[in-house]
Amino acid sequence: MSPDSGAAPAAARADDVLRLVDPAGTLNERAAEGMLDVTGELVRGLYRDMVLGRRFDQEAYSLQRQGELGLWLMSLGQEAAQAGSIRALRADDRVFPSYREHVAALCRGISPTELLSQWRGASHGSWDPERYHFHIYSLVLATQTLHAVGYAMGVRYDAADSVVLTYFGDGASSQGDASEALNWAAVTSAPIVFFCQNNGWAISTPASKQYARPLSERAKGFGLDAVSVDGNDVLAVYAATRAMVERVRTGGAPGLIEAHTYRMSGHSTSDDPKRYRDHAELARWEAHDPVERVRLLLTARGWADEDYFATVASDAEELAARTRGECRALPEPSLSDTFRNTLCQETEALRREREGFEMFKESFL
Amino acid sequence: MSPDSGAAPAAARADDVLRLVDPAGTLNERAAEGMLDVTGELVRGLYRDMVLGRRFDQEAYSLQRQGELGLWLMSLGQEAAQAGSIRALRADDRVFPSYREHVAALCRGISPTELLSQWRGASHGSWDPERYHFHIYSLVLATQTLHAVGYAMGVRYDAADSVVLTYFGDGASSQGDASEALNWAAVTSAPIVFFCQNNGWAISTPASKQYARPLSERAKGFGLDAVSVDGNDVLAVYAATRAMVERVRTGGAPGLIEAHTYRMSGHSTSDDPKRYRDHAELARWEAHDPVERVRLLLTARGWADEDYFATVASDAEELAARTRGECRALPEPSLSDTFRNTLCQETEALRREREGFEMFKESFL
Amino acid sequence: MTTTATTATTASTATTTTLGRALNEGLRQAMRDDERVVLLGEDIASLGGVFRVTDGLAAEFGDRVVDTPLAESGIVGTAIGLALRGYRPVCEIQFDGFVYPAFDQIVSQLAKLRARSRGLLRLPVTIRIPVGGGIGAVEHHSESNEAYFCHTAGLRVVACGHPQDAYDMLRAAIACDDPVIFYEPKRRYWDRAEVDLGRPVDGDTLGRARILREGADATVVAYGPAVAVALGVAEVAATEGRSLEVLDLRSLSPLDTTELCRSASKTGRVVVVHEAPVNVGLGAEIAATVMEHCFYDLEAPVERVGGYNIPYPPARAEGDYLPDLDRVLDAVDRVCAP
Amino acid sequence: MTTTATTATTASTATTTTLGRALNEGLRQAMRDDERVVLLGEDIASLGGVFRVTDGLAAEFGDRVVDTPLAESGIVGTAIGLALRGYRPVCEIQFDGFVYPAFDQIVSQLAKLRARSRGLLRLPVTIRIPVGGGIGAVEHHSESNEAYFCHTAGLRVVACGHPQDAYDMLRAAIACDDPVIFYEPKRRYWDRAEVDLGRPVDGDTLGRARILREGADATVVAYGPAVAVALGVAEVAATEGRSLEVLDLRSLSPLDTTELCRSASKTGRVVVVHEAPVNVGLGAEIAATVMEHCFYDLEAPVERVGGYNIPYPPARAEGDYLPDLDRVLDAVDRVCAP
Ligand SMILES: Cc1ncc(C[n+]2csc(CCOP(=O)(O)OP(=O)(O)O)c2C)c(N)n1
Ligand SMILES: Cc1ncc(C[n+]2csc(CCOP(=O)(O)OP(=O)(O)O)c2C)c(N)n1
Ligand SMILES: [Mg+2]
Numbered sequence A, B: 001m002s003p004d005s006g007a008a009p010a011a012a013r014a015d016d017v018l019r020l021v022d023p024a025g026t027l028n029e030r031a032a033e034g035m036l037d038v039t040g041e042l043v044r045g046l047y048r049d050m051v052l053g054r055r056f057d058q059e060a061y062s063l064q065r066q067g068e069l070g071l072w073l074m075s076l077g078q079e080a081a082q083a084g085s086i087r088a089l090r091a092d093d094r095v096f097p098s099y100r101e102h103v104a105a106l107c108r109g110i111s112p113t114e115l116l117s118q119w120r121g122a123s124h125g126s127w128d129p130e131r132y133h134f135h136i137y138s139l140v141l142a143t144q145t146l147h148a149v150g151y152a153m154g155v156r157y158d159a160a161d162s163v164v165l166t167y168f169g170d171g172a173s174s175q176g177d178a179s180e181a182l183n184w185a186a187v188t189s190a191p192i193v194f195f196c197q198n199n200g201w202a203i204s205t206p207a208s209k210q211y212a213r214p215l216s217e218r219a220k221g222f223g224l225d226a227v228s229v230d231g232n233d234v235l236a237v238y239a240a241t242r243a244m245v246e247r248v249r250t251g252g253a254p255g256l257i258e259a260h261t262y263r264m265s266g267h268s269t270s271d272d273p274k275r276y277r278d279h280a281e282l283a284r285w286e287a288h289d290p291v292e293r294v295r296l297l298l299t300a301r302g303w304a305d306e307d308y309f310a311t312v313a314s315d316a317e318e319l320a321a322r323t324r325g326e327c328r329a330l331p332e333p334s335l336s337d338t339f340r341n342t343l344c345q346e347t348e349a350l351r352r353e354r355e356g357f358e359m360f361k362e363s364f365l
Numbered sequence C, D: 001m002t003t004t005a006t007t008a009t010t011a012s013t014a015t016t017t018t019l020g021r022a023l024n025e026g027l028r029q030a031m032r033d034d035e036r037v038v039l040l041g042e043d044i045a046s047l048g049g050v051f052r053v054t055d056g057l058a059a060e061f062g063d064r065v066v067d068t069p070l071a072e073s074g075i076v077g078t079a080i081g082l083a084l085r086g087y088r089p090v091c092e093i094q095f096d097g098f099v100y101p102a103f104d105q106i107v108s109q110l111a112k113l114r115a116r117s118r119g120l121l122r123l124p125v126t127i128r129i130p131v132g133g134g135i136g137a138v139e140h141h142s143e144s145n146e147a148y149f150c151h152t153a154g155l156r157v158v159a160c161g162h163p164q165d166a167y168d169m170l171r172a173a174i175a176c177d178d179p180v181i182f183y184e185p186k187r188r189y190w191d192r193a194e195v196d197l198g199r200p201v202d203g204d205t206l207g208r209a210r211i212l213r214e215g216a217d218a219t220v221v222a223y224g225p226a227v228a229v230a231l232g233v234a235e236v237a238a239t240e241g242r243s244l245e246v247l248d249l250r251s252l253s254p255l256d257t258t259e260l261c262r263s264a265s266k267t268g269r270v271v272v273v274h275e276a277p278v279n280v281g282l283g284a285e286i287a288a289t290v291m292e293h294c295f296y297d298l299e300a301p302v303e304r305v306g307g308y309n310i311p312y313p314p315a316r317a318e319g320d321y322l323p324d325l326d327r328v329l330d331a332v333d334r335v336c337a338p
């Protein structure tokens, strides 16, 4: 691997990376034993999550190209890492995402409108974190990891048994905040799981320029429990996350999961990955597609037939159609709302400023 | 060890902590072999450094009590960690200290006046970093670790063979900057050694509230080479530092040394350690004094006689007298100097402001 | 945890105490009244903080007083998380100069999260910062950085100037559902005064400026540590036959423009005093605001007396840096010149 | 590394190009002239930066263009270390809203190290920051945070408004021995103009404001992205028979008080335009300064047109937030009202 490339597919990696299903769809029964009861229902559900997530991402991408969104950050290729981890949580386990967790968000019930609003420029964050137990996106890298730790301290104060999970990237790991969070969690034994989607790249910067040792080792150095998983293997991600979350729920030390995956698109619709990475790398990863191997597994086991696949495909198309429709119908934001949402109790000064703005605006009507 | 205490003396620690001389002054020949050629000259020199450093610290403490200094941060107990590490460097190896490295500073030839100036309130930093290859103190914790890494990148650009060493504390290790620096050094393979004086406390906060795993393990997790040493054993510190510095000088990966030592005084002359720690802990550490064990070794080996000890003691008194005299003679700072030192090229705006100040001040003469 | 009822106020709660102690009592009372108030900071538990403002609170409230790892971004970042969980964290920043590592968490997260979430999130976080110079401290321990936070939308910024306000304003800050940067004038921690520790929480103390001394010839506007200087100036000026009005801003953002402009229009002459550098400081906003609203009432340009545009000097030169009686009187002379 | 001779300026170096390209050429020339100039930033090497300002430089200068780990405090902190070793680092902050993690390194280290070392240390560090809104970006990508740095003693803060200044000022910033915060108006990166790429380095471009258009009735003061707005306003006002003077500040700290006050005294009416929130913004300093020096020449209070005191809004509402032609013309009407 040249020093200037993102991570290699997990296949080429050391044995300490957990994998249950290989790219050919073969389930490693021995590895799964004791970790996971692999049922058709479970695998079908995860497959559906991934297919819908991918279709949604593709639709959002098109909407950006059509000028309906200002920007889109694609989740293509990271479906397994997201669906596998979010489905391993209880509905009331609190999630602090970064900004690319669209598949996870959909699994939590967040609607296409709520997800697109921010990228259309209609809001900065639109869903109610309380309703979905899923915080709004954080664009300033790694800041959410500290929020997650604080929230987990609160869970501990409340003697509640929910667990907090925070997503962050290989690039974000270099921020001081990320390290402060890992350390803080270890020191306070807060009920939290850090989930790193290591997709090999931070915009144009390969993971090899981001760190010298795997992030899972860093986490151990801070005193966290840590595991590495094939992030394109949804069952491995699911199993590893569930095991860690349940351990943390019952008082175990906080942990980190490093999921090795790949950002198959550019960083965003503004990015041109051809400027900094080889097509060959992408091709290598295409052979490790997270969705395909699950389809193969479902077929091989007879857990799903063509009807099932057709239903999922048509559900995906329906989601895409809904996404298109709702995106265009998104209401325009108003500055008055930003004024009103700046503080809980609008100050006199702010009210005067808002009224001045509104009067001026009206003077043009 | 209760969770609310600083670290225990290295004696009570695991075997992976390097020690060459025990508190009874016995040299572990086997451990030293290959690492260090222990000569009378070497040990006498380090002994002298420590005695002078301790006497200087004591004098500064008195000066503060007499109102000559605004504040003093005592180095008592950390003489071995400092003398052992600084003496393992070449004179042109650049040092980025924190703020308690008085013994190291004296070893580099920095004068008592230069050291006291800041604590008397006569300057913020008074010596020339270029002259002593020793940066001014950094009071904002861990910030200097990044400066050190940047400087080391410059050394590498210059294809020079000097090494950078930066001091920081157990408390400072929790700052985001410290982690960014460890990671940055590992990624760039910068020629740097991080030297942590883990003295068990950050003001009133015990190391047990600062991290969950030893800092040396954290460093390894970032991809640095790391060792733990008995920080009260000057030969162990010297040997470990020299080995690591020479490895780094010849192209080895950057490293971290965690020296377990103890802050035998309060955090500063403003601090009252009785509020937060047991006298018993101090007593335990007194039995591990860094100076005493070297005296015992020198005596046992016949490397020093009473005459020698008397000479060192009188040199120490001379240093103390000089310290007293020079402190009182320190010139008062002037605001005009701060004006002139704010920018290299004084702007018109600043010149006008300075002249305004000077005229106003003169109007009272 | 559940919120207990507010403790009843009793009749005889007035006592003579220091500003630091008044803050301590304010924290204690807030923690007794609401179990969701938690304290985060460096050395605030067993030590009681380097200025002892949290003295005794760990003993009474146990793990609700947290000695954190040494990381200011972590302090504010985790406080945000706690607030999202329904807590009311009060953070202590050990000294003014150590708030900068937390700047991103304050400016991009704490201040903006409510607007970013379309008003769905509440961030009742108080950040206590001992502020200013005059105690002979080493570098980074005498900073006045209020202008940074005043310029940041989404924060409320306040500074107390004497013991009663310290108590009242701190309680109001903790009760406020919005983030508050709470400045404590460190060289006034030991100032003593009669303080009523039984006053009910009054949100108004957080937003209203207050006339501390009425006067006719000019207004001296001050806040935090400079309030005592302004009062001293008024004393001296009175002996010279000059009647100065002293306005304690208390709220630095938003400004109480009504009270400020009322006084400015009345006297027609304004001097602003603060320790922070004058350049792009809060005094500039006050001057611009007064000009905007009282242009035709002003007899002279607003004078600003504050720090120079240089880093805070070594302690033995700080006397020349801090706005003192002489410099403020000189400015008063200038605005009053015919 | 040794410093090579300054490349000779040739006669025909004028070319039509964009502001972004002018910056790129400025960096290239600076790196050719002085081997101690090194670039640090995220995605600046193979990608050439998200705005392509460093395009092609890694190919020409190899390891002097560093794709750093993703950590802004690290970028500025290591730049300081490099400067102490004798280098002249130029840091790129990817977007304005990402400079805050580096705030402590900028404010307590970069700005203060020279004073802290009694003038023994030099910190020739340039920090390039694409600034401001108007490009339909997501949150944290449209911030105008110059006031924070202007209020910080020990820094020079500049903003370029058009391609020639972009080139000249960047070269002067890199040549300056003091730290410079260099703002690039991101929505003007694609503005084209004739630029002379052969001009010698001239420190004056760093400190001097410039009159871009002479006028008699009022002065519009602007900088960075607002300069084009101000010029547009002057165009429109001219058609209405009003003659506006347009002053491009260029240097935000220190202010060129001489030029500012000359123009203010001449027209007697001043409107300041910037994108940052007005509250405790640079406009406040300009208003206060003008009042202080030109009190008796002023016909009306200085008007400030800028961002409201709220976090930057979602992109589809930014048109209402940014000072535009209408809002500035409205302010011009106010200052010109009899
Ligand atoms: C503090 C900060 N600095 C810079 C950026 C600009 N930026 C946005 S995404 C990104 C790369 C992030 O990489 P990674 O953490 O690996 O996440 P990924 O995009 O791969 O999901 C950068 C540099 C930012 N958002 N925040
Ligand atoms: C960023 C920052 N926060 C807080 C402080 C206040 N402070 C000064 S020393 C200290 C404890 C430092 O402990 P450690 O790093 O272990 O060094 P030691 O004092 O033990 O040598 C604290 C909290 C500071 N100087 N800088
Ligand atoms: Mg990534």
Ligand SMILES: [Mg+2]
Pocket: B169, B170, B171, B197, B198, B199, B200, B201, B202, B203
């Ligand atoms: Mg310590």
